[in-house]
Amino acid sequence: xxxxxxxxxxxxxxxxxxxxxxxxxxxxxxxxxxxxxxxxxxxxxxxxxxxxxxxxxxxxxxxxxxxxxxxxxxxxxxxxxxxxxxxxxxxxxxxxxxxxxxxxxxxxxxxxxxxxxxxxxxxxxxxxxxxxxxxxxxxxxxxxxxxxxxxxxxxxxxxxxxxxxxxxxxxxxxxxxxxxxxxxxxxxxxxxxxxxxxxxxxxxxxxxxxxxxxxxxxxxxxxxxxxxxxxxxxxxxxxxxxxxxxx
Numbered sequence: 306x307x308x309x310x311x312x313x314x315x316x317x318x319x320x321x322x323x324x325x326x327x328x329x330x331x332x333x334x335x336x337x338x339x340x341x342x343x344x345x346x347x348x349x350x351x352x353x354x355x356x357x358x359x360x361x362x363x364x365x366x367x368x369x370x371x372x373x374x375x376x377x378x379x380x381x382x383x384x385x386x387x388x389x390x391x392x393x394x395x396x397x398x399x400x401x402x403x404x405x406x407x408x409x410x411x412x413x414x415x416x417x418x419x420x421x422x423x424x425x426x427x428x429x430x431x432x433x434x435x436x437x438x439x440x441x442x443x444x445x446x447x448x449x450x451x452x453x454x455x456x457x458x459x460x461x462x463x464x465x466x467x468x469x470x471x472x473x474x475x476x477x478x479x480x481x482x483x484x485x486x487x488x489x490x491x492x493x494x495x496x497x498x499x500x501x502x503x504x505x506x507x508x509x510x511x512x513x514x515x516x517x518x519x520x521x522x523x524x525x526x527x528x529x530x531x532x533x534x535x536x537x538x539x540x541x542x543x544x545x546x547x548x549x550x551x552x
Contacts, residue, residue, distance in 0.1 A: 336422055336459055347366070360453075361457075362440060363441075367441060369422075376413035377413060379409060379410055382507060382509050382510070383414040383512065384510070386414070389418050390419070393489075395455070395461075396455060396488055396490045397415075397462040397463070398462075400465050400474050400494060406508075411495060422442060425444070425462055427446040446481070451485060473542070475538075482537065486526070491515060493511065494513070496509050496545055516537050517533070518533050
């Protein structure tokens with residue numbers, strides 16, 4: 306599968322040159338951020354039921370109205386944004402520390418670079434709030450669910466195993482990567498931009514080049530899946546150690 310490259314080579318350039326967001330139309334989820342309703346208009350839309358909930362429980366209107374302003378204000382700088390696909394399904398594999406900040410930082414970087422929503426795999430759900438988590442773009446850890454999200458044309462981010470060090474890459478999600486063979490897989494490193502691992506100047510989200518199995522690999526090849534998972538983990542680890550956008 307080929308990735309449609311976003312125009313330009315820097316997130317800053319694309320932020321200046323891209324067209325304004327389309328007007329709100331939540332009958333069909335195009336996976337593109339839309340111009341947000343005003344608060345009265347949003348409340349009227351919710352009251353009238355003029356919004357869609359997709360087959361994964363995602364509510365694009367709620368994502369754009371509640372989540373997008375939050376992640377859009379996170380202090381994050383994106384390196385390697387040219388690797389992010391402008392359309393189509395793809396899997397981003399990122400490191401995960403002790404908290405839950407990394408997935409939100411990746412969502413903010415994707416939003417700024419390519420104006421797309423991001424489905425977050427494995428977000429914890431509090432009792433009674435599982436439906437809200439799904440509405441805001443969270444999906445479960447089942448490999449089949451993640452594959453279905455990619456087939457529907459969405460971007461999804463799955464974490465590596467949790468680590469205590471901000472410069473370490475945990476275990477790769479082999480089952481998820483195995484179920485999504487044939488889709489673009491991109492390593493992503495999230496690290497603080499300040500000295501000695503402190504987020505004094507915000508955070509850096511580094512996106513590496515596409516990782517892919519050898520050409521002609523069957524989509525159900527477990528060995529190829531294991532090798533690809535390790536390749537992605539090594540790429541994330543290299544970006545965390547080296548501080549660059551490419552491993």
